[in-house]
Amino acid sequence: MSKLYLVPTPIGNLEDMTFRAIRVLKEVDLILAEDTRTSGKLLKHFEISTQMHSHHMHNEHKTVDNIVSQIKAGKTIALISDAGTPAISDPGFLLTRACIVAGIEVDCLPGATAFVPALVNSGLPNDKFVFEGFLPVKKGRQTRLLALAEETRTMVFYESPHKLLKTLAHFAEYFGEDRRVSVSREISKLHEETVRGSIKEVLEHYTAKPPKGEIVVILAGKDT
DSSP: OOOEEEOOBOSSOGGGSOHHHHHHHHHSSEEEESOHHHHHHHHHHTTOOOOEEEOOTTTHHHHHHHHHHHHHTTOOEEEEOSSBOTTSSSSOHHHHHHHHHTTOOEEEOOOOOTHHHHHHTTOSOOSSEEEEESOOSSTTHHHHHHHHTTOOSEEEEEEOGGGHHHHHHHHHHHHOTTSEEEEEESTTSTTOEEEEEEHHHHHHHHHHSOOOSOEEEEEOOOOO
């Protein structure tokens, strides 16, 4: 039966690709990829020859209806992002919602997601947490930080290396420089690193040693 598959891909180490993900990508009629050049390397590595089309944040609004029509006509389609699980700070939500509304079965495979290992090895409470993803760059950033100042659950953020120092400085300003934080970068890759400490300590570390690679920031909630 035709359906939409959401298929996680490795965030670094190719050995994190599951057997099921490889099988599904070989069996579907079409793969929707965030960047066909990036995904092309992954598919080549696993000898997957399925046709691939582009599906990213700049065209997803325009392509959703057509994709839904293709699935309703009998095609089975898989959506992948450049790394990790689709719809987690990546395209996927709009298409998933449209398929559900249209009565199409959606099957999300378990697999790599950057924030899970970062959260688990942070040493901060992970029984309850809130995923914030990327903070607003300009408009709405101050409002969001003010709202989070009262958050008691552990908070999860994604950040780019060239904005990490600015974000940590904002954290020190809004949450206090003694609040605990854990910064993980290059998860599952050769130069994987996690730096833990107070916001002040971690800010000093990365001021002296500018960060590189993909970054997940885990911030302790407010003490109650």
